[in-house]
Amino acid sequence: MLVPFEVTQEMLAKGTGGFAHGSFVGATWLTCWQEPVTIDPILAYSLGKGEASVIRLALKEKVHTVCIDETSGRRVARLYDLSVTGSLGVLVRAKQEGLIVSLRPAIKLMKERGIWLSDTVTRVALEEANES
Numbered sequence: 001m002l003v004p005f006e007v008t009q010e011m012l013a014k015g016t017g018g019f020a021h022g023s024f025v026g027a028t029w030l031t032c033w034q035e036p037v038t039i040d041p042i043l044a045y046s047l048g049k050g051e052a053s054v055i056r057l058a059l060k061e062k063v064h065t066v067c068i069d070e071t072s073g074r075r076v077a078r079l080y081d082l083s084v085t086g087s088l089g090v091l092v093r094a095k096q097e098g099l100i101v102s103l104r105p106a107i108k109l110m111k112e113r114g115i116w117l118s119d120t121v122t123r124v125a126l127e128e129a130n131e132s
Contacts, residue, residue: 001029001030001031001067001090002031002033002057002058002061002063003030003031003032003033004033004037004050004053004054004056004057005032005033005034005035005036005037005053006036006037006049006050006052006053007050007053007054008032008033010049010050011024012024012025019113020109029094029099033057036053037053037056037057037060038056039052039053039056040052040056043055043056043076046072046076047070047072047073047076048070048073051068051070051072051073051076051077054066054067054068054073054077055068055073055076055077055080055082058077058080058082059080059082063082064082064083065082065083065084065085066082066083066084066085067084067085067086067087067089067090068084068086069086069087074086086121087110087115088103088107088117088121088122088125089125091103091106091107091125091129092125092128092129095129096129102129102131103125103126103129103131104126104131107122107125107126
């Protein structure tokens, strides 16, 4: 999974106390882009830096699927003909590939940290991960 420079900076900004910092730093399956991407003005105006950089890097590197949780970012990505998944989609795939044992602890931690996940999306993710 390719991570834009801008997203890497966001993830590392709060240091070791930041949400999922340790998991992010230790994830050998992530490839962190080493330089900022040039974000088109329309993307910069419409979205946050993270979402805009994800879309721009996907287009530049011809990556078809992006991970974006924000509704506005998902809509814009689809306008560029990109397929979209979210954090739970990435976790489901990580489980399917044997990178994690269970989604439940990650979902619990996300909710404890104030990340809103709908009951429907959570249920579908758990079903896809054979944890329902």
